[in-house]
Amino acid sequence: MPRPARRHTPTHPDGRPLKITFGEMREMGMRGVLVYCHCGHHIAMDADRWPDSVRLSDLEQRFVCQGCGSRGADVRPDFAPPKMGTSV
Numbered sequence: 424m425p426r427p428a429r430r431h432t433p434t435h436p437d438g439r440p441l442k443i444t445f446g447e448m449r450e451m452g453m454r455g456v457l458v459y460c461h462c463g464h465h466i467a468m469d470a471d472r473w474p475d476s477v478r479l480s481d482l483e484q485r486f487v488c489q490g491c492g493s494r495g496a497d498v499r500p501d502f503a504p505p506k507m508g509t510s511v
Contacts, residue, residue, distance in 0.1 A: 446475025448500045455501035464490035467501055 448470065456479065459465045473482070479498040486496040
């Protein structure tokens with residue numbers, strides 16, 4: 424039985440995955456990001472300060488945690504919470 428084709432995930436030279444751009448994120452209707460430190464601290468931030476051409480993964484090594492002082496974070500789009508129990 425043939426194996427399903429594996430998707431190639433584009434990566435940075437250091438092996439980190441190449442994430443979407445802020446422009447792509449805004450096209451999906453998201454305006455903010457969540458920044459997670461490896462120690463567990465996190466913060467929600469407005470993404471309007473970054474231009475459309477910048478990738479979320481381009482910023483990850485620039486963040487310094489205010490809790491533990493380590494450099495590097497996981498940056499993700501801040502998806503709107505689901506609206507449960509509402510009628511359309």
